[in-house]
Amino acid sequence: MLNSNIIARLSTYALIYEVSLSPKPGLVTLLDSGAHKDMDYIDFLNSALVLHDYFKIAYELGENSSGEDYDELRKYGIVYEKKMKDATHGANTHKGIIFSLGLMVYATAIEIKRKDFSFEKIISRVSYLNRGITRELNKKIATSHGEENYKKYGVKGIRAEAEKGFSKALLGLKFLKEAEKNINFDYALTGTLYYYMSFIEDSNIIKRGGLEGFKFLKESANYVLTNKLYETSCGMVEIEKINKEFKRRNLSPGGCADFLILTLYLYLLEDYID
Numbered sequence: 001m002l003n004s005n006i007i008a009r010l011s012t013y014a015l016i017y018e019v020s021l022s023p024k025p026g027l028v029t030l031l032d033s034g035a036h037k038d039m040d041y042i043d044f045l046n047s048a049l050v051l052h053d054y055f056k057i058a059y060e061l062g063e064n065s066s067g068e069d070y071d072e073l074r075k076y077g078i079v080y081e082k083k084m085k086d087a088t089h090g091a092n093t094h095k096g097i098i099f100s101l102g103l104m105v106y107a108t109a110i111e112i113k114r115k116d117f118s119f120e121k122i123i124s125r126v127s128y129l130n131r132g133i134t135r136e137l138n139k140k141i142a143t144s145h146g147e148e149n150y151k152k153y154g155v156k157g158i159r160a161e162a163e164k165g166f167s168k169a170l171l172g173l174k175f176l177k178e179a180e181k182n183i184n185f186d187y188a189l190t191g192t193l194y195y196y197m198s199f200i201e202d203s204n205i206i207k208r209g210g211l212e213g214f215k216f217l218k219e220s221a222n223y224v225l226t227n228k229l230y231e232t233s234c235g236m237v238e239i240e241k242i243n244k245e246f247k248r249r250n251l252s253p254g255g256c257a258d259f260l261i262l263t264l265y266l267y268l269l270e271d272y273i274d
Contacts, residue, residue, distance in 0.1 A: 002112055002272050004063075007105055008056035010272075014101070014264035015048035015094065018257055021189050023239055025197070025220065026246035027257050028093075034243075035208070035252040039091035047084050047093040054080040058102045062109025070129050073106050096158060096258045100166055101265060103129065107165075108269070117273070119170060119266055127165030134159045157203035158255065169262040172196055176263055183231050190239065191230035192263060196256040197221035204254035213251050220246075 019028055019041060026035035033040045054076060061072050077098050084094055107125035111117055161168065175195045179188035198221035205217050220242050229235030246252070 002108075004056045004059040004109075006272060007059040007108065007269075008052050010268040011055035011101055011105060011265055012048050012052045013268055014261045015051065015097065016045065017189070017264050018261045019044040019048070021186060021193070021260075023190070023236070023243045024193065024257070025243045026250070026252035027254070035247050035250045039088060039093055043088040043091050044093050046087040047091075050083050050087045051080060051094060051098065054083075054098065054102065055105050058105040059109045062106040063113070065106070065110055067110045067125060067128075070103065070106055073102060077102055096254065097261055099158065100162070100258055100262060103162070104166065104169075104262060104265060119173075123165035123167045123170065125165070127163060127167070130159075130162040130165070133163050157201065160201075166259070166262055168196070168200065169259055169266060172259055172263040173266050176267060179230075187230050187236070189260065189264075190236070191225075191228075193253075193256060193260050194221045194224040194230060194239075196259045197253055198225055200253075200256050200259060202253045202255035205251055209249060209251050213249065216245075216249065216251065217253060 020030050022029035022031050024034065028034050028036055028039055028041060028044055030041050057076050058073055061070075061076070065072075081095055081098055084098070085091070103126050104122060107122045107129065111121045111125055114121070172192050172195060176188055176192045179191045183191075197217055202214070202217060205213050209216065224230060224235075224239060224242065227235065227238075229238050
């Protein structure tokens with residue numbers, strides 16, 4: 001039987017699995033800090049442990065929610081963003097995940113009480129909760145990186161994904177489960193990350209490298225996927241070369257990493273669904 005303690009543990013595992021995966025393109029790993037100078041692996045571990053209680057609260061709020069809004073969850077999100085930064089000396093390790101996975105956990109609690117529970121219904125609930133959220137981008141003066149990207153490039157970023165309930169997480173889950181039939185789990189996770197890189201509009205990449213960086217992201221991902229480099233140790237050597245180029249260009253696909261965390265959450269949750 002699912003409860004808030006189990007959900008908090010699974011969510012924390014998802015965060016730790018993602019940051020522990022290596023190699024990754026420009027992202028923080030157990031081995032190095034990638035393209036980041038203001039955070040490292042220990043920061044991500046500290047952040048994940050702090051957020052354990054946030055995910056527990058998110059699930060409990062969902063259990064008592066009408067499913068019409070997430071106003072209370074938003075308040076706790078602000079509180080735990082501060083706790084995260086206190087634990088990481090100001091580094092923004094998991095701000096996007098506080099929003100996306102917090103919502104996913106919240107929606108899980110709402111939908112698990114209903115008949116015919118499914119991951120698709122979690123997605124639908126998150127989408128419903130975020131109806132019209134992209135309208136927030138229509139400001140005269142941009143006050144966030146997401147709003148700046150929208151004004152410069154027309155990219156709606158995480159708000160557009162939220163409006164769709166982060167539905168692409170289901171595509172990643174399908175890719176991961178298919179990949180792990182033939183290769184070990186960490187190789188399959190690497191493949192899933194590059195799969196996301198092939199089609200996610202990653203605002204972190206655009207913020208750091210503009211449209212040229214975004215193009216490099218897609219080209220790299222398509223090269224890895226076409227040649228299935230994530231399936232062999234020799235291919236992983238090639239991937240590591242690509243990762244070094246991401247670091248050289250100061251690129252880090254944090255949005256894709258967040259989707260990998262959402263995928264891991266659903267993957268781990270599946271064992272608890274009847």
